Amino acid sequence: MNRFFKACSYLLLVGNILLLFLLFFEERVRIPVWISPFGRLHPALLHLPIGFSVILVIVLLFKKEFEPKSYTFFVKLLLIITALTSCITALMGFFLSKEGGYDARLLQWHKWTGVGVSLFTYALTWFNEELSQKARAMQVSSVGGMILFIVAGHFGAAITHGENYVFEAFETKEKTPVFSQDSSMYQAAIVPILEKKCMSCHNDQKVKGELNMSSVAKILKGGKHGALWKAGDTLNSILLKRVYLPIEQKEHMPPKGKEQLTFDEIALLTAWIKEGADVKKAVKNYVPLSKAKALAFKISGSSGTEKVYSFSEASESTIAEVNTPFCVVAPLANGSPALEAEFFVSRKFDRKSLENLSKIQQQLVELSLAKMPVKDADIALIAKFPNLEKLNLSQTDITGATLDQLAQCKHLSSVALSGTKVSKAQVQKLMALPALAEVFVWNTPLDSLAIQELAKKYPKVVIDAGYRENPNEILKLNPPILVNEDFILKKNAPIELKHTLKNVQIHYTLDGKDPDSTTEAIYTKPLMVDKYTRIKAMATKDGWRASGKVDYTFFQSSFSADTAILLTEPKPQYRGKGAKNLIDLKKGPNDNHGDAAWLGYQEKDFVSLIEFNNPTPITTVTIAYLQRIGSHIMPPASVEVWGGNSEADLKKLQRVIPEQPSKMEDKANLGINVPIKSGNYKVLKVIVKPLPKLPKWHSDKGKPGWFFVDEILFN
């Protein structure tokens, strides 16, 4: 162990002499390249002496806990290691300092305190034995060493991290100027980039390449290689040259490993230099098509029209005070002092809420009172908002008599008066407002002539007259509307139609023919029908084109059957809910034959047995079927109805051959009425033959047709 201590003290001697030598001949020393990595380890190694010294102080403090022998040994060991690492750290620091680019004042302080630490700890190793006799002296000198460490460390930290690094969080930061039309492009768009991406190495403390970017003057002065940019000359501006170099090149800036500039930032720097590199010019003074301007807006994420207001923000509690469930007051945007107020729900309008807004008199820039029962007297309240820019009074109760009071609102640029009773003379009073840009006067007593005159007189103001009914434009009426919700009419239920416009005539037919405006049957009251009925209707009205037609089929149901049985199965994919579908009085949709209300048959007869618990006086059987010619769903080829009192004694009652369509027709829910000999029946059998072949005119002629049924009804 002694050998170790001996070797260490020799090393310490040599190291400290070397250190002093280097310091005194600093100006003449040239550091070879190979030593530079050694220097760069300084920031890593410096933590060792600090750590050891802390352990040393702890051991000193807890002297009593150690056996005397081991205490002496530990103190000696720790002292010598502290001294040795301090010396090596100081040497490394010296090498690093030769790389340059650091704040000279801070560096000087750090250098001398650092050397001080090394020498002081070296001295302690010499006087260790003497000092350990006097506990007090030892404590004083170790605390002194600690202080020296702290001071040296502080200067070092200030060099790398900047002064006041530790307490930076408590400092009130200078606000970066808000990016807006009024701010200087340089301050608001360029400086933030430089701050973020360049200034960590080019600042007052660290002046790499002799370039300091901490102020406009210093930037313009430039660095080792001269001025940073040449206005308008992108090719010869050093800043851009460095930025555009490939990242592998040593000269590339920011250096590899540091946060790089984004494409947009590079484009902005380039555009800004190209457009004159003016450090004072305001954003709004750039030409509209300026690339720099566009990019600056893009980077700032702002929309470019943000206004800057000079008045102060209203407190949050004030804003809360003026808010009610029916008067909503909010800042225009996060952080904006400007407020907007909107009133909702006219029957809850409370004049006090409007009066209350005087608490935000300065801040209110937008006010919407549309549809509120605002009276002429209330304009006086509104006129008290000096910064008001946008005012919506549409559909309020004002007559315009007091509009001239708004003359006090010098910033008012948009006023909506649509749907009020204002007159031309009253609107004219507003037109003199200095900032006025648009007025909305739709649906007011102002006629086109008055508006033309005003527009001529005040060409700067856009007067929006809105929609005017064109008497020559004739519109098509909407068709009649069916009131019934169910297409199966129970006994004595009528068919009801209506129309949403007044003075409309509804023409209808019940015979399947298309109605037109000459059709005589005109709907006046609900229609009573007694069997399957197809109603077609259309509407007419003076000054309108006739409506399109509606086409509904209604099925009448006087008797409900008790059971239904299918004697032949439908096609598997169109099985629906089986036989009970036929008597559940629920119609299937005509646009979806896959619906479970439908049963589908093809190439095979539909045969069903329907039973009533009691003999029932039936005169008509109606088969409700679907027609979708495009999907091969056709009227059946034939329908037979058999009847009797039991399954065993059925008689054929009627056979009907339905008419087949002769051309493509719309999809429809249709029905076939089968009149039968009157009598009381308990059992009926219905046999339906699907169309075996599609007609010749069909694009798929010859293929078998489908038969889709959803209900069988009895009257």
Added chain:
Amino acid sequence: MENEFFKNRLNITRRHFLSKSAVGLGSMALGSLLMPNLFTGEEENLAQLPLGLPHFAPKAKRIIYLFQNGAPSQLETFDYKPLLNKMAGEDLPESIRGTQRLTGMTANQTKFPLIGSYFGFKQYGQSGAWVSDMLPNMAKIVDELCIIKTMNTEAINHDPALTFIQTGAQVGNRPSMGAWMSYGLGSENKNLPAFCVLLSRGRGNGQGVYSKLWTNGFLDSTHQGVVFSSGEDPILYLKDSDGIDKDSRRRMLDKLAELNHLGFETSGDPEVQAKVQQYEMAYRMQTAVPELTDLSKEPDHIVKMYGPECLVPGTYAANVLLARKLSESGVRFVQLYHQGWDQHGNLPNEMPLQAEDVDRSSAALIMDLKQRGLLDETLVIWGGEFGRTNYCQGTFTKDNYGRDHHPRAYTIWMAGGGVKPGIVYGETDEFGYNVIKDPVHINDFHATVMHLMGLNHEQLTYKHLGRRYRLTDVAGKLVPGIIA
């Protein structure tokens, strides 16, 4: 059984956790350790931007999205391609089609016969934009419109494409645009939901709409779109039942809320809280909704403006009129869906019906907002989920044809709130197949719409399943060319 919400602490949302932890400074400190950025003002800490306010001054305060469900053909509406008429019947050159993935409906076609628009086109307005003869009313207001011809998406089928344009992702479970706006900006009028949905169905071949398109996804369920009924009463059950007055309704809700809070304390399920808020919203809506259906303050010619159908509940025109009323009453996002634009076949017969449904009322909405001084603060969007192919699907005849789905380029328009009026943005090639200038991807569209609403799309985030989500997720660039 153990309580699943307490068993799995992850189910408790962050905000919920914070509000719980607010009881003591100690738990606050813990909160800040778990979320180190909680109390700092760092820019990276996106969530600390206060919700309920725009990030910067917005161009638009509200959105009305006239969604044309099923994908209207751009080639018959706004993207005029006479070359397709000249080359009708000729095969689409492979160099144009490139490697485009086709749907199962046309992938097996051996030929891709080009077909031009059955309908004529004319130029309108100062912008000279081409508009189809099917849309005479939109043509009249073309100088208010910002027509984007280069929208493009990745999805080739309705469900993923709809989900993508509505939620920013083709898979489900992400919040819809309207839900994001509700989350980011809150409601203007506290008496109406911030996000309302109106449905209508045209006469053309339709595609479904479903609640995942207006879902709140992982956001609080208070941000979910509220679907209005298409019947006479847009909102059902708003009237107090006989014998119940306002006061007893209030007392009932207060008691119910107490019970629900008890339930919340045992279950810890944040949805219970959301439910309480929804009851409150319904209560407040009782005062606000009657005005919405009241037409007495509207002049008679409103009916002519929007077309007579605007009085028939459940029609597109009626929904557009209702949308205007909702929007002017402070609803942040009104989403319409009009079904029936999926013309795989029979296009020349079906499309005019669809156009007739939407043309007049859509144009009226723009004029109506304008004349009330609201157009500059309302953004109106019209368009579908993708475009349609320049070649015919199925049997080719000059008078009757269909078009399949086409994701590479399609047209939408926007108007009002901060978009440039009277411009046509972007260009497609002569075949109307590929974008040749200024593409606008769905993500870019979302980023731009959010920007117009005063939201930075990169900063409106929500942390879910361990990472932050945005409407634009990891993509989206602003489209400065359309921003006024």
